[in-house]
Amino acid sequence: MAESILNSINSPVDLRQLPAEKLTQLAAELRRFIIEIVATKEGHLGASLGVVELTIALHYVFNTPKDLLVWDVGHQAYGHKILTGRRDVFHTNRQLHGISGFPKRSESEYDTFGVGHSSTAISAALGMAIASNLKGETEKQHIAVVGDASIASGMAFEGLNHAGVTKANLLIVLNDNAIGIDPSVGALKNYLTKARVGYRPRQANIIEALNFKYYGPVDGHDLEGLLKAFEALKKIKGPKFLHVITRKGKGLKKAEEDQVKYHAPGKFIPDTGELLPYETKDLSLKFQDVFGLTLVELAEKNENIIGITPAMPTGSSLKYMMDAFPERAFDVGIAEQHAVTLAAGMATRGFTVFCAIYSTFLQRAYDQVIHDVALQNLPVIFCLDRAGLVGEDGATHHGIFDIAYLRCIPNMIIFAPLDEVELRNMMFTVQQDVPAHPVVIRYPRGRGSRKEWQLPFETLEFGKAKCLKEGSEIAVLSLGSIGINVHKAIRELSKDSRIGHYDMRFAKPLDEELLHVIFKKYKKIITIEDGVIAGGFGSAVVEFAQKNGFFVPIEVLGIPDQFIDHGKVEELQEIANLSVESIVSCLTSQLD
Ligand SMILES: Cc1ncc(C[n+]2csc(CCOP(=O)(O)OP(=O)(O)O)c2C)c(N)n1
Numbered sequence: 240m241a242e243s244i245l246n247s248i249n250s251p252v253d254l255r256q257l258p259a260e261k262l263t264q265l266a267a268e269l270r271r272f273i274i275e276i277v278a279t280k281e282g283h284l285g286a287s288l289g290v291v292e293l294t295i296a297l298h299y300v301f302n303t304p305k306d307l308l309v310w311d312v313g314h315q316a317y318g319h320k321i322l323t324g325r326r327d328v329f330h331t332n333r334q335l336h337g338i339s340g341f342p343k344r345s346e347s348e349y350d351t352f353g354v355g356h357s358s359t360a361i362s363a364a365l366g367m368a369i370a371s372n373l374k375g376e377t378e379k380q381h382i383a384v385v386g387d388a389s390i391a392s393g394m395a396f397e398g399l400n401h402a403g404v405t406k407a408n409l410l411i412v413l414n415d416n417a418i419g420i421d422p423s424v425g426a427l428k429n430y431l432t433k434a435r436v437g438y439r440p441r442q443a444n445i446i447e448a449l450n451f452k453y454y455g456p457v458d459g460h461d462l463e464g465l466l467k468a469f470e471a472l473k474k475i476k477g478p479k480f481l482h483v484i485t486r487k488g489k490g491l492k493k494a495e496e497d498q499v500k501y502h503a504p505g506k507f508i509p510d511t512g513e514l515l516p517y518e519t520k521d522l523s524l525k526f527q528d529v530f531g532l533t534l535v536e537l538a539e540k541n542e543n544i545i546g547i548t549p550a551m552p553t554g555s556s557l558k559y560m561m562d563a564f565p566e567r568a569f570d571v572g573i574a575e576q577h578a579v580t581l582a583a584g585m586a587t588r589g590f591t592v593f594c595a596i597y598s599t600f601l602q603r604a605y606d607q608v609i610h611d612v613a614l615q616n617l618p619v620i621f622c623l624d625r626a627g628l629v630g631e632d633g634a635t636h637h638g639i640f641d642i643a644y645l646r647c648i649p650n651m652i653i654f655a656p657l658d659e660v661e662l663r664n665m666m667f668t669v670q671q672d673v674p675a676h677p678v679v680i681r682y683p684r685g686r687g688s689r690k691e692w693q694l695p696f697e698t699l700e701f702g703k704a705k706c707l708k709e710g711s712e713i714a715v716l717s718l719g720s721i722g723i724n725v726h727k728a729i730r731e732l733s734k735d736s737r738i739g740h741y742d743m744r745f746a747k748p749l750d751e752e753l754l755h756v757i758f759k760k761y762k763k764i765i766t767i768e769d770g771v772i773a774g775g776f777g778s779a780v781v782e783f784a785q786k787n788g789f790f791v792p793i794e795v796l797g798i799p800d801q802f803i804d805h806g807k808v809e810e811l812q813e814i815a816n817l818s819v820e821s822i823v824s825c826l827t828s829q830l831d
């Protein structure tokens with residue numbers, strides 16, 4: 240058996256000692272290594288398999304880390320991590336205290352820029368390149384690797400537009416596999432598809448028109464061709480662009496065939512790619528599916544309903560509506576800002592628009608939420624998926640800021656369902672009797688707590704909470720599905736009659752009528768939310784108490800003022816004192 244080349248590489252310095260003929264074997268080993276680890280430890284698969292040759296070629300030709308290599312999104316950077324000194328810890332990828340699933344500056348000098356959200360690489364690399372010019376480091380190379388879905392985002396265009404009028408020594412590598420998580424969309428995608436098969440416009444192509452030197456397309460799995468292209472590009476000054484064609488999932492048949500599923504497939508058999516069944520007795524549906532299926536159910540009766548997703552049809556389950564009503568459901572690509580203002584535009588014309596966005600990605604569209612929606616009081620319905628701690632994606636993806644960043648905006652209604660039934664009922668309510676305000680419905684990643692979720696719809700009253708259990712001394716006010724942990728904690732305490740539990744449902748408006756009753760009745764209040772403490776739901780309750788002259792002690796549980804890394808949701812909840820056990824000990828200490 241041939242000796243392992245991969246095992247001999249502890250950094251790109253070792254890689255660059257290899258004769259070029261050895262790189263094909265290295266690519267095979269690297270691909271196999273990624274497959275074996277991801278098969279058991281889980282994570283993003285298809286994107287990294289698709290850039291194995293590209294990763295090797297970049298580190299082989301360029302003098303990393305002196306030359307600066309920036310990955311966009313970073314879910315495709317597993318090969319980069321393995322070749323840059325993290326092979327032996329790669330099995331800890333995305334686990335608590337293990338390495339991050341994305342490039343992270345604190346992890347390695349080869350990770351030049353922290354990522355997780357898309358379309359930042361061009362701006363970041365351009366910033367580095369301009370800085371190098373200012374420092375007189377004119378020989379330094381700056382390379383941004385960006386995907387075909389990510390380059391269609393507004394931010395990437397902003398970077399291209401700027402770069403084209405600079406003398407920055409910037410190479411943009413477009414990794415074009417014609418797919419994001421779901422198939423790429425839009426006019427640029429159509430243009431790139433034509434370019435893949437050799438179409439050359441009679442005048443400058445889009446990229447050349449922006450003042451870049453354009454090269455390609457080249458086959459991203461042909462190591463020899465890539466080495467040649469990079470060697471040539473190294474000598475060319477200024478902004479330049481290499482169009483590389485790759486195949487997502489390359490090297491694992493099933494991953495190539497079903498690229499959507501194998502974006503992040505969960506556990507599978509490494510040799511065949513066959514997926515292993517999800518290990519759970521929990522038969523509840525995912526919140527995203529309750530959202531997606533309920534939207535179809537409602538849209539069947541209400542022709543006014545529109546659905547919008549920025550590039551997450553599968554992740555948000557808007558795909559159900561896209562299949563059922565293609566003319567009323569839109570995947571707009573990685574374009575959160577556009578998605579929000581598009582929804583606002585449709586709302587001005589009387590449509591009931593459900594804009595499904597992951598909580599963390601709505602951060603991109605903050606001004607659009609304020610300026611285009613809230614200021615005009617347009618009744619857009621934001622369905623914020625992945626709210627709260629999301630687990631293994633970590634700090635870049637936790638949806639923990641939304642309550643705080645949305646609560647301060649006038650006109651907003653912010654609702655968080657305890658369970659799937661409340662989610663459905665709120666969706667039913669907002670489309671039946673469209674409020675004169677924007678509405679946010681935030682719900683978590685993963686499965687709910689109800690097996691029977693498809694109950695007959697009920698109308699919910701805006702700004703009204705629900706008492707789940709009366710008590711006499713301590714009132715726990717929970718917002719959203721974290722209330723299930725409170726419920727379990729109270730059950731562990733044998734439903735102690737001193738503890739009351741309220742499902743507050745709305746962070747805005749608060750149920751002030753009920754709060755008056757609670758503050759008069761109880762000796763102590765505990766608020767709990769799966770969002771940041773600063774400015775969140777608990778802060779709203781504290782503001783209420785101050786405004787109304789209540790001096791009952793209030794303990795606010797939520798995410799402390801720090802970024803939370805990756806790990807299982809339960810582990811992270813433990814760290815943030817939001818787990819069932821933490822709530823039990825909090826309640827026990829208050830009752831003693
Ligand atoms: C701002 C933002 N929106 C959405 C996402 C979710 N997301 C992660 S990867 C991805 C698709 C990226 O596709 P592409 O750029 O083509 O890269 P590939 O996966 O093909 O390597 C999306 C939509 C994100 N990370 N950031």
Ligand SMILES: CC(=O)[C@@H](O)[C@H](O)COP(=O)(O)O
Binds near residue numbers: 312503
């Ligand atoms: C890299 C990225 O942003 C997405 O792939 C994200 O990891 C998807 O998250 P979910 O698994 O929660 O859909």
Ligand SMILES: [Mg+2]
Binds near residue numbers: 386387416417
């Ligand atoms: Mg792609």
